Each structure stands twice: as C-alpha cells, then as structure tokens.
Amino acid sequence: MPQLTIVVPAYNESAVLKSFHRRLQQVLDELPLDCNVLYVDDGSRDDTWSIIESLIALDSRTGAIKLSRNFGKEAALTAGLDAVTADAAVVIDADLQDPPELIPALVEQWQAGYDVVYATRSAREGETPFKRFTAAAFYRSMERLSDTAIPRDTGDFRLLSRRALDALGQLRERQRFMKGLFSWIGYRQTSVRYLREPREAGTTKWNYWRLAQLAIEGITSFSTAPLRLATWVGVGAAGFAFVYGLWVLIHALLYGDPVRGYPTLILVILFLGGVQLLALGVIGEYLGRNYAESKQRPLYFVEEQHLPRRQP
Structure with missing residues (x-):
C-alpha cells in the first residue's frame, strides 16, 4: 500500500494542536493509504512538545521531531521533509487555516500523475484588507521579478511525490524560501483551490516585520x-x-x-x-x-x- 506522511511544523501551537490532530485523524482514517503524521516542534516555548508527546502515546501513526531551538519555519519544514521515507508527503500548518479535509483532493491529483500538488487560496478569511493587499502585491511582484514561476496566492500547503522530495533534499542552501524551492525543482505540478479559513485558536507568529523579512528573502533568493x-x-x-x-x-x-x-x-x-x-x-x-x-x-x-x- 502506498505510504503518505503528513509533515506539520509547529511553533507555540498548544492552543490548536489537539483540535488539528482530531480533524486530521478523521481524514487519514478515510484514505486508502498507509498514513502517518510527523510533527516538527520548532523550539516552542509553550507546552507544544508535551502535547505532541501525548498525541504520540495515543496514536501509533504519530511521530515528532524536536529541534534544539527555534530555527524558523523554513528550517523546520526542511527537517520534517528530510525525515520522510514515504512515497509522498503533505505539508500543512497546524493552525487549521489550511483544512486537513483538502488532503484527499491533493492525493487524488498525485495518483493522477502529478509530483507537486499545491493548494491555492481562492479567498483569505479572517485577515485584514491591508494583509490581503500586501500578500497579493508580494505574489504578483514575485511573479514578475523571479525567473522561476511561483504560483500566486499559494502557501506551503501542498503534496510532494517521492522524486520531488528527493530533488528537494539536494537543495541545501542556508537562506531558504521554500515556496520558491518547491517550484524550482520542476516536475509535473498542478493546483487545487480552496477557501482559507480564519485561525481556529492561538495567535499568528507572522507579524508585518517577519513577513517583510520573508518577502526580502524570497526576492533575493530567486531574483537579481x-x-x-x-x-x-x-x-x-x-x-x-x-x-x-x-x-x-x-x-x-x-x-x-x-x-x-x-x-x-x-x-x-x-x-x-x-x-x-x-x-x-x-x-x-x-x-x-x-x-x-x-x-x-x-x-x-x-x-x-x-x-x-x-x-x-
């Protein structure tokens, strides 16, 4: 049976982890695949790790990696994807803005022959007009500046096949902009559209300063x-x-x-x-x-x- 690993980076997500895992379990129970979950604790300062340990004890399909400190989301994603040995992996955040119920649609496109299946946001609920405007401006600027086609309105939520994971594992640059790296590797890629929901609990870790730093990272990584x-x-x-x-x-x-x-x-x-x-x-x-x-x-x-x- 094909194997699928769900990689979930988490940083101070104790308020939402149990709800996320419950919804994710319901989705995985319905998939005709050998599924497991791999959490990556990116140096959380709350009780995120203790909650992950309790989830591991209750669910044999669950594993976790705890990083020695907060290295940032891009490094946490890399750590999780490096550990995947399955035939494919899905990257999803734990805040429930990206619905786990969309995973079967990603799997369907993978089984149709695509190596990268990314989830594109048709709308962004629960965000301020200024946040939506700056996000749209960033993706459209990247589209014009970068030699690599980076999909609009698309985050890290996506499925990667085994050969896409192997290709990504060869890219060891230190300044990492994962959205660009996912596109840069090429192979057959397609999108699935969805409505992005408001965060269910907790607070976002991405203030405007960190978002500006990420934008600079993306532009300087993929454009001169x-x-x-x-x-x-x-x-x-x-x-x-x-x-x-x-x-x-x-x-x-x-x-x-x-x-x-x-x-x-x-x-x-x-x-x-x-x-x-x-x-x-x-x-x-x-x-x-x-x-x-x-x-x-x-x-x-x-x-x-x-x-x-x-x-x-």
Missing part, C-alpha cells in the same frame, strides 16, 4: 532584479547629472555665472547620496547571503526524535 534596478538607477542618475551639468556650463558661458543654486546643489547631493546608500544596501543584502552560505552551517539540529511506528 534589485541589483539590476540599482544599476539602472545609477545610470539614470549619472545621465541626469551629465545633462544638468551640460546645461549649467552652457548657461554660464552665455549668461555669466552668478552665485546661485545652493538649494539645488543640496538637493542633488542628497539625491545622489540616497541612491548610493540604496545601491550599497542592495549589494549588502546579496553579500550577506553569500557570507551565510560560505560558513556551511547545518540547517538545524535535532534534540529529540520519535518516528511514527509502521502500521501492521
């Missing part, structure tokens, strides 16, 4: 457009300065050179200084990524591990 933009801004500023300097020279030759233009001079200096600092910031962002990669540190460390027990 910011570097090209800095180049063209520099070329434009140099061209403007040359034309303006030529005009000043001609004006001085024809009409003399009264001492004027101090505000204009200050404005030009501030503008060019701002452009230079912007370009240095963009270069620094890419240089920092190269520095992090050159150290070759492990992506994560495991403190404790309980793999799911095989079903008879």
